[in-house]
Amino acid sequence: MKIEGLESSVDLLLSHFVSLISLDQAEKDIVVASFHPRLFRKKQYLLQEGDICTHLYFVVRGCLRMYKIDDKGLVHILQFAAENSWISDLGSFYAESPSELTIDTLEDSVVLQISRTDLINLYTSAPKFHRIFRVLVENSFVSLQKRLLQTISSTAEDRYQYFVSTYPNLTNRLPQTQIASYLGITPEFLSRLRNRQTKKS
């Protein structure tokens, strides 16, 4: 399996950046040189518990997840990342400390990855990226805060509703077991929730 349309992969990333702040040709060239495309098969690991997270990943095609396995062996999904999203364990990445998290693919996926040293070089040679990543992280922070608020203040039913309306594409694309784990409930209970819904409407 080849990585089809490699150049257009990078184009996707470039327009992602440009939607925030314009880039000149030199800056675009550095991006092309710094990010490397990679193909991952379904269920493949990008990061395993105990390892140091060595890259930031920008998803071009497919879908990944990041999760923690608790003491009882249960999976708790922190984040999904489909097309045009970022995924990484920032804590482990910057501190170069072992991660408690796992990242793997839910589908065959194409990502653009950048290593820590390449990112630092990118910051040095094009300081504009401090600003770009500041804005990106700020946006992620706001979304995460919204999710936390939901989690501590709403019932499972409301949270599922919010998920469906916020990620309509993911709702049908992902198995319910995965969505249940993201919502912090059991698959059985999610099944009952969906059952209630259809009866209502």
Added chain:
Amino acid sequence: MKIEGLESSVDLLLSHFVSLISLDQAEKDIVVASFHPRLFRKKQYLLQEGDICTHLYFVVRGCLRMYKIDDKGLVHILQFAAENSWISDLGSFYAESPSELTIDTLEDSVVLQISRTDLINLYTSAPKFHRIFRVLVENSFVSLQKRLLQTISSTAEDRYQYFVSTYPNLTNRLPQTQIASYLGITPEFLSRLRNRQTKKS
């Protein structure tokens, strides 16, 4: 009531920045010119639901909280901010959109505040602050992610333990009602948890 040691207030902020990246005198001067000290009495509002969040706040002395009031009138605390912490509704602040959140003080407090336009000027005249705030937000993001993980994967008892070990100073400083609201449980249940603990030890 005067704001004692005003200069040392700004010193606290400057050393907060310098602990991340060194600043030259010109940059320090801009900080001093951009941030303004303010005193808030206990229970005073800094942001009310429906208003646009106009400032970032750095806490010099005292303690604030940010929370949402749900449909039933219940309070859900997203964040405490004591000395050396930041607090603001970033979403409302950047988008200039009405906030769903409230910020107020739990004690008489001194903060250094910066307005949106002053912050934009700060970024323009000293681009280094893109980097500084990128790092600050990244750190906040990592903490928030940890808290979310806790919330979806642990029992109330574990979350309380984590709170006590992460914020030992706040544990005795704040009323249990506030901590309960932060943990997403009722004050009655927190009381029972503490009761269990003391019996165990």
Added chain:
DNA sequence: CGCGACGTTGATTTGCCTCAACGATTGTGG
């Protein structure tokens, strides 16, 4: 074909909430 992942349903249990009542403390206006 056979196995594993998935979704569903039922019976039971449990973690946490609700409502209510009670002392102790704080603070505040007269």
Added chain:
DNA sequence: CCACAATCGTTGAGGCAAATCAACGTCGCG
């Protein structure tokens, strides 16, 4: 400075949301 209200922490009884455990049918895939 006292009186009274408000806030706080605690405890008890009962209820509900969601978990647990178990069984079963379906589908996709090696």
